[in-house]
Amino acid sequence: SYELTQPPSVSVSPGQTARITCSGDALPKKYAYWYQQKSGQAPVLVIYEDSKRPSGIPERFSGSSSGTMATLTISGAQVEDEADYYCYSTDSSGNLWVFGGGTKLTVL
Amino acid sequence: EVQLVESGGGLVKPGGSLRLSCAASGFTFSNAWMSWVRQAPGKGLEWVGRIKSKTDGGTTDYAAPVKGRFTISRDDSKNTLYLQMNSLKTEDTAVYYCTTGAEVWGQGTTVTVSS
Numbered sequence: 443s444y445e446l447t448q449p450p451s452v453s454v455s456p457g458q459t460a461r462i463t464c465s466g467d468a469l470p471k472k473y474a475y476w477y478q479q480k481s482g483q484a485p486v487l488v489i490y491e492d493s494k495r496p497s498g499i500p501e502r503f504s505g506s507s508s509g510t511m512a513t514l515t516i517s518g519a520q521v522e523d524e525a526d527y528y529c530y531s532t533d534s535s536g537n538l539w540v541f542g543g544g545t546k547l548t549v550l
Numbered sequence: 551e552v553q554l555v556e557s558g559g560g561l562v563k564p565g566g567s568l569r570l571s572c573a574a575s576g577f578t579f580s581n582a583w584m585s586w587v588r589q590a591p592g593k594g595l596e597w598v599g600r601i602k603s604k605t606d607g608g609t610t611d612y613a614a615p616v617k618g619r620f621t622i623s624r625d626d627s628k629n630t631l632y633l634q635m636n637s638l639k640t641e642d643t644a645v646y647y648c649t650t651g652a653e654v655w656g657q658g659t660t661v662t663v664s665s
């Protein structure tokens with residue numbers, strides 16, 4: 443079965459840049475999506491199609507993808523960015539979707 | 551306003567069945583590919599399965615842990631998505647979300663499988 447691999451945790455100080463990676467064999471040909479989830483809430487899409495930002499998402503959130511790795515970057519992370527972040531993509535067939543294991547971002 | 555509202559969650563015994571519903575509004579539901587995603591207590595998000603729009607064939611795909619036990623269907627006349635869950639196991643305990651697979655998510659409905 444297809445897997446996406448994320449680091450379990452990332453920690454930065456306020457104002458620093460946080461980078462969360464996601465690796466998967468199909469990422470060279472399939473888009474990555476990134477979700478933010480705060481405790482007790484539904485996920486919120488912060489990046490779609492590798493690098494596009496939905497309306498209402500702050501500009502400090504950006505995404506990129508190169509080879510088998512996608513990266514979510516939060517430039518100038520703020521305390522309110524503390525959350526779990528999940529990458530989401532599909533296998534090479536395009537029919538089976540999968541989430542990464544999630545990364546807990548701590549900003550303090 | 552674009553909205554998804556899940557319902558039908560509850561407590562069920564192992565081996566039992568449950569049907570979840572997801573009512574859609576504010577967008578053209580019949581054109582949307584819809585997915586179910588679940589989250590077990592204290593765990594990460596898990597894709598359950600997806601149904602394509604009827605114009606794209608209306609076919610379904612499922613994650614391995616639920617394949618053969620869960621069935622996704624849709625009623626475009628009612629703007630409603632369904633998840634029929636059979637042969638439930640304790641490990642199916644989770645919050646179940648319906649989603650367009652991108653920006654639009656429901657608030658989730660809780661399914662607890664326990665004796």
